[in-house]
Amino acid sequence: MPSLALLAQSLASGIFIGALYGLLGLGLSLAWGLLGQINLAHFALALLGAYLTYQLGTAGLDPLATLAIVLPAFFVFGAALHWLFARFAVSAFNSLLVTFGLTVIIEAAIQWIWSADFRRLESHYADIRYRVGTLYIPLPELLTLALAVALSLALWAALRYTDFGKALRASAEDASMAQAFGVNAKALALLLSGISAALAGVAGLCIALSYTLAPSQIYAWVGVVFAVVMLGGLGSALGPLIAGIVIGVSEALTMAFTAPSWAPLVSFSLLIALLLLRPEKI
Amino acid sequence: MRTLGALVAAGVALAGVPLLELPAFYESFFYLVFFWTVLATSWNILSGYSGYFSFGHGAFFGTGMYTTATLTMKAGMPFLWTLPVCAGIAALFGVAIGAVVFRAGRLRGELFALLTLAVSYVLATVILNTPIDGGPGVSLAAVAIPRLAATPPSTFYLLALAAAIVTLAVAYQVQYSPLGRGLFAIHDDEDVAEVLGVPTYRYKLAALAISCALAGVAGGIHALFVSYVTVGETFSIVVPLSVVLMSVLGGTRHWLGPAIGAALITALLYAFTASDYAVAGRAAVGLILIVVILFMPQGVLGQLLRWTARPQPKPGSGLEFTHRHAAIQDLTPLLSATGVSKAFAGVQALAGVDLVVRRGEILGLVGPNGSGKSTLINVVSGHYRADSGRVVFAGSEIERLSAHRIARLGIARTYQIPRPFAHLSVLENVTLPAMFGHAALARAEAEREAMRWLEYTGLAPKALVLPGELNLHQRKFLELARALAARPQLLLLDEVLSGLTPSEIDGAITLVRDIRAQGASIVFVEHVMRAVMQLADRIVVLSYGRVIAEGSPAEVMGRPAVVEAYLGKAHA
Numbered sequence: 001m002p003s004l005a006l007l008a009q010s011l012a013s014g015i016f017i018g019a020l021y022g023l024l025g026l027g028l029s030l031a032w033g034l035l036g037q038i039n040l041a042h043f044a045l046a047l048l049g050a051y052l053t054y055q056l057g058t059a060g061l062d063p064l065a066t067l068a069i070v071l072p073a074f075f076v077f078g079a080a081l082h083w084l085f086a087r088f089a090v091s092a093f094n095s096l097l098v099t100f101g102l103t104v105i106i107e108a109a110i111q112w113i114w115s116a117d118f119r120r121l122e123s124h125y126a127d128i129r130y131r132v133g134t135l136y137i138p139l140p141e142l143l144t145l146a147l148a149v150a151l152s153l154a155l156w157a158a159l160r161y162t163d164f165g166k167a168l169r170a171s172a173e174d175a176s177m178a179q180a181f182g183v184n185a186k187a188l189a190l191l192l193s194g195i196s197a198a199l200a201g202v203a204g205l206c207i208a209l210s211y212t213l214a215p216s217q218i219y220a221w222v223g224v225v226f227a228v229v230m231l232g233g234l235g236s237a238l239g240p241l242i243a244g245i246v247i248g249v250s251e252a253l254t255m256a257f258t259a260p261s262w263a264p265l266v267s268f269s270l271l272i273a274l275l276l277l278r279p280e281k282i
Numbered sequence: 283m284r285t286l287g288a289l290v291a292a293g294v295a296l297a298g299v300p301l302l303e304l305p306a307f308y309e310s311f312f313y314l315v316f317f318w319t320v321l322a323t324s325w326n327i328l329s330g331y332s333g334y335f336s337f338g339h340g341a342f343f344g345t346g347m348y349t350t351a352t353l354t355m356k357a358g359m360p361f362l363w364t365l366p367v368c369a370g371i372a373a374l375f376g377v378a379i380g381a382v383v384f385r386a387g388r389l390r391g392e393l394f395a396l397l398t399l400a401v402s403y404v405l406a407t408v409i410l411n412t413p414i415d416g417g418p419g420v421s422l423a424a425v426a427i428p429r430l431a432a433t434p435p436s437t438f439y440l441l442a443l444a445a446a447i448v449t450l451a452v453a454y455q456v457q458y459s460p461l462g463r464g465l466f467a468i469h470d471d472e473d474v475a476e477v478l479g480v481p482t483y484r485y486k487l488a489a490l491a492i493s494c495a496l497a498g499v500a501g502g503i504h505a506l507f508v509s510y511v512t513v514g515e516t517f518s519i520v521v522p523l524s525v526v527l528m529s530v531l532g533g534t535r536h537w538l539g540p541a542i543g544a545a546l547i548t549a550l551l552y553a554f555t556a557s558d559y560a561v562a563g564r565a566a567v568g569l570i571l572i573v574v575i576l577f578m579p580q581g582v583l584g585q586l587l588r589w590t591a592r593p594q595p596k597p598g599s600g601l602e603f604t605h606r607h608a609a610i611q612d613l614t615p616l617l618s619a620t621g622v623s624k625a626f627a628g629v630q631a632l633a634g635v636d637l638v639v640r641r642g643e644i645l646g647l648v649g650p651n652g653s654g655k656s657t658l659i660n661v662v663s664g665h666y667r668a669d670s671g672r673v674v675f676a677g678s679e680i681e682r683l684s685a686h687r688i689a690r691l692g693i694a695r696t697y698q699i700p701r702p703f704a705h706l707s708v709l710e711n712v713t714l715p716a717m718f719g720h721a722a723l724a725r726a727e728a729e730r731e732a733m734r735w736l737e738y739t740g741l742a743p744k745a746l747v748l749p750g751e752l753n754l755h756q757r758k759f760l761e762l763a764r765a766l767a768a769r770p771q772l773l774l775l776d777e778v779l780s781g782l783t784p785s786e787i788d789g790a791i792t793l794v795r796d797i798r799a800q801g802a803s804i805v806f807v808e809h810v811m812r813a814v815m816q817l818a819d820r821i822v823v824l825s826y827g828r829v830i831a832e833g834s835p836a837e838v839m840g841r842p843a844v845v846e847a848y849l850g851k852a853h854a
Contacts, residue, residue: 097526100568104564105568219518219519261410262407265408268400276383
């Protein structure tokens with residue numbers, strides 16, 4: 001039985017890793033649920049964002065300031081990707097295959113530019129940690145949580161209350177009907193796809209601040225984040241964050257009570273149970 | 283048979299390659315081609331044919347790897363003996379998963395893909411944390427490599443070649459067997475396949491078992507080839523993704539497609555690895571995948587087959603109905619439903635319906651929209667299970683049977699909105715029920731029977747096109763031909779006339795009369811009242827899930843209760 005302090009620490013780290021799952025899942029879930037686009041390249045994009053942050057940060061730019069470059073670039077990339085899918089009428093399943101191809105290309109590009117060696121961003125943020133009682137909370141992880149919460153809430157509110165959000169949800173349900181009512185579904189889809197890719201850029205910043213980078217890292221979170229997206233409900237803005245934290249905490253507790261290598265069992269058993277028992281909820 | 287012979291001949295010819303004493307480099311390259319051929323082709327037998335895309339192929343392949351690793355290292359079993367065990371354990375594992383998954387609702391598409399992916403992560407975690415692996419991986423360096431050839435690389439070459447030939451032969455056999463026909467139908471429309479008589483659940487399980495067994499053998503061989511088995515490598519997401527990629531690239535609707543994809547990709551990667559541009563090679567593979575999916579969604583082989591000429595339709599043998607007895611109307615009940623009820627989330631669609639269909643009659647089933655006509659058809663044909671009540675057909679109780687068994691007993695139906703199998707030709711659409719329905723014919727005879735019904739419905743010139751090229755009228759007649767090819771005793775026609783022009787309706791009325799004259803009983807759901815009055819011997823009126831009237835057409839349609847159900851109460 002682990003001590004109370006250890007338990008609290010693992011709870012906290014579960015919340016933080018869960019926030020990263022949620023942040024990675026957010027763009028994925030919106031593009032999947034609202035655009036029918038299963039974007040495996042989201043992970044490659046996030047890691048590419050992390051490498052760009054690393055490169056610009058190493059060149060002396062403040063990591064947060066790199067977003068000013070990464071976000072617009074990724075937005076354009078995401079919009080272009082959706083334009084391609086719309087142009088060729090790519091089905092949801094084929095979008096998974098196309099973006100797998102894209103993932104392989106991005107992975108090769110990363111390896112080409114930065115090699116397969118580990119890279120680590122040295123920034124003053126990484127050294128700052130707060131002490132709360134017996135807990136140590138590093139600033140980068142706190143930043144991840146804050147960004148995940150803020151972006152999830154903002155997108156949730158945008159989808160629920162703004163005309164943009166209502167039009168998006170309407171065209172996700174029935175695109176031709178929404179268009180008959182004057183919704184410019186094509187422009188909205190490009191916009192959302194761009195936002196989704198930009199969200200991968202934000203996740204990339206968080207990864208660069210907290211993790212050591214290697215090209216193979218692209219595949220590290222694929223399984224668990226897909227589980228988070230399904231558990232959170234496709235197209236939901238708050239779902240991935242909540243599901244991410246649930247899975248993050250349950251993984252952290254599994255690690256504390258058994259061995260770290262047992263952690264994946266929890267998330268994937270949850271996913272299997274959900275798929276078998278409540279498939280209509282997805 | 284010719285194809286199988288060619289396969290065996292190719293296998294024998296390729297088995298001679300080690301005698302050429304090429305550098306070992308060639309043998310390991312071909313080993314990889316054969317290895318990926320087995321994996322991709324075995325994946326395709328379930329996923330390509332039936333459309334259940336699995337991302338869990340790594341799990342079944344991994345089962346084989348760890349079976350061989352465990353049996354050779356811990357039990358001291360000779361390597362070759364472990365291969366059948368690999369096949370058995372992987373197949374059992376697959377069937378156990380399929381028995382749960384294929385029962386649970388309709389888990390298709392992305393959901394099935396994710397579920398199978400999750401299963402492989404769970405398996406990987408269990409293997410990693412138990413003595414099967416325990417973390418560091420298992421080394422097979424101490425296992426004796428059987429001496430099938432002069433050198434170990436030659437041995438592996440021969441093993442993988444044998445596995446690839448067997449796998450391709452199995453994939454070929456499956457594609458052209460009833461199993462394959464059924465799987466392709468499941469791919470397009472699983473509900474309709476079941477209603478036409480395809481035992482969908484059993485077929486999916488069988489395909490999964492075959493697919494897993496072959497992947498298990500590939501895993502067993504590969505374990506010794508790499509000689510060091512780790513969880514990270516075995517269960518990496520790259521394995522299922524590569525398999526999907528190769529199959530889609532080559533073409534998933536043909537037994538040879540995945541092998542072509544496997545050879546292309548392996549050659550490409552190998553060419554670049556051999557030079558200094560391994561990274562560029564992988565990027566090229568990614569780019570090729572994107573281009574193929576965008577421009578050739580059917581895969582390389584699918585595209586090639588489209589370019590080659592279509593075969594001409596075989597001339598039909600003309601109409602013969604010698605196998606059919608003359609019209610009998612002996613008034614004994616063929617189908618009787620008693621107290622049938624069915625509710626959907628609070629809506630009582632059927633509230634205790636009693637109904638009898640007599641042998642040889644045409645029964646018109648009418649009623650306002652939402653009165654339960656289609657639900658009744660869905661219950662009788664086995665698509666829905668009644669909440670209560672009995673349905674007896676030709677002496678057997680059918681209310682608990684699955685739809686394909688009811689079809690076998692001799693009930694066929696049409697759909698109001700035609701639901702043809704989109705990727706099967708018109709002829710194949712009609713051949714399927716002749717094989718799986720009441721007629722239960724062998725393939726060649728089923729095809730002749732199908733051709734007969736295509737001529738009967740005027741669709742013979744369209745026999746080899748895909749249903750997408752038919753107009754509504756022709757699609758309605760395709761529905762009819764499909765139901766008739768099963769040689770049903772009872773035919774349920776769900777609004778076959780809706781959407782047709784008046785002259786087309788006249789043609790259809792004649793057709794329905796002919797069908798009855800050949801001995802089938804017909805339940806006829808229709809809104810076109812003219813046709814109902816002309817055709818029906820008797821009509822039954824449903825309203826709010828109850829029978830409100832029954833009798834001869836002219837008499838029943840004049841009753842106040844019936845008029846009220848259609849037009850509302852008169853306020854005089």
